[in-house]
Structures are given as C-alpha cells and as structure tokens.
Amino acid sequence: MNKTFLVVALIVVAALGIWYFTSQSQAPAVNETENVGGNGTVEEATDGGNVITFTGTGFSPGILTVKAGETVKFVNSSDGNFWPASAMHPTHTVYPGSGIEKCDTAERESIFDACDGIAPGGSYEFTFNEVGEWGYHNHLDAKFFGKVVVE
Template identity: 35%
Template sequence: MNKNIAVFLVLIVVLIGGYFIFRSNPNPDLTATDNSMMENDKTTMMAETATVTYADDVFTPSEIKVKVGDKLKFVNNGTSEIEIASGPHPTHTSYPAFESGSLAPGATYEFTATEKVTIMYHNHLNAKAFGKIVVE
C-alpha cells in the first residue's frame, strides 16, 4: 500500500514538473518577441518632425520639447534673411552643431536631435529673437 502511494506521488511530481517545463519553454520566446515589437514601436514614435516658424522677430513656438531622434524644421516666414545659432551671441559655443547658416525668406533648416540636451538659440542677425529646444 505505502509503495503504491509513493509511486503515485512520484508520478504526480513528474507530471507537474513536466507540465511546468513544457509551459516555461515557449515563454522566453514570447517575451523576446514582445520586447522587439515594443522597440519597433518606440522607433516609429521617435521619427517625428517638429516645426518652428520665424516671423516678425519671433520664433513660434519659442520653446519646444522633442525626443532624441526627432527632426526639427525651422521655417523662415519673415521678410528678411535670418541665421539661427546656439548661444551665446556672437560666439555660439554652447552647441556649435546647431547652426543654420543664412536662411532667406521661405528657406528652411532641418536639425536632427541626436542627444538629450537643452539648446538656447537666437537669430544671429537679430539677437533679441531667441528660443529654446529641449531634447528629452
């Protein structure tokens, strides 16, 4: 009698153990698939373009938040040439990678945010016009 119960218990342990081994095997694959799908979604979400316009000595919006990987597009909607650069005026040493060069009326400057950083910028030809970019 006792031997039969022992054999029965061993059988149950083996069955339960086998069930959990069988169940746990497909799970890591599912998790990996879920993670890669989430990363793909993040990449898709980051590929956005934010637009800042310049007219009447004002950048609109004056402060803009973007994520790493996003593109910023500056459009000169004014009637005169502008040059967008990081502060401080006139040396632009705080973020030299952000520098539009000369932008005629209607011209655009595209900048891709590659790192988390805050950039204070201005129109070099009219330094009282300024704005702020926060890359998160």
C-alpha cells in the first residue's frame, strides 16, 4: 500500500515537473509577440514595411511617419472585424477627397477608408500621397484611433 502510494506520488511530481518545464519553455513566445508590436518604428517604415497592427486594445504604432507616396498596411490582429478609415468619425472627410459616402461609388478605391469590416488576419492598404498629419480610427469601434504623418 505504501509502495503504491510512493509510485503514484512520484508520477504526480514528475508530471508537474514536465508541465512546469513546458510552461517555462513557452514563455519566450509571448516576448516575440511583444517585439512584433514594437517593430513598427519609423526606421523600418522607410524599408517599405509600413505596417500598423490593430489588436483588441488599439493600433500600433499609434503614430507612424512615412514619406509621401508610400503605402501603409493596416493589419487586423484582433479577434473581431476592423474598419480603418480617415478621421473624423462618422464622416471620414479629413483626408483630402475622402468621405464615407464615397464608399458606394467608383471612388471607393482611392479614398482613405476600408469601406467595410475586415476579418481577423486580413488587412487594408492605403497609399498616402498628401503631406500632412492624418488621423484615422476603427469605424467599428471609434474609440480606437491613431495617426499617420506623411512627410
């Protein structure tokens, strides 16, 4: 009886040890995710990697600086749809020529407005030709916003 108990106890301790070791070895994956969020710097932006990532807690980086004529990719890394669009909500008319009412027209492709919800994992790209500081937001949850500075 005592022997059986010892064997069982040893197995439990071994299992806990393996579980603990496995948990520890998974920890670096979290750090990698954090690094991805921090990679959206201005320096990388000049390499053509103008990426703004949307997570459930906001856009990162909050301010991205690019050169006129460069394309910015808005990536949806959240678990719900997102809809990046020019300020101001709900009209989206701050970026020159833009406006949510144009989503139903042929001009849709040329305005700073995704014009639709984009699923998790999807992305929206826009080429900024106008110099200035352009605010944008998630039209589906307008408390999330950011800014693209075009030099």
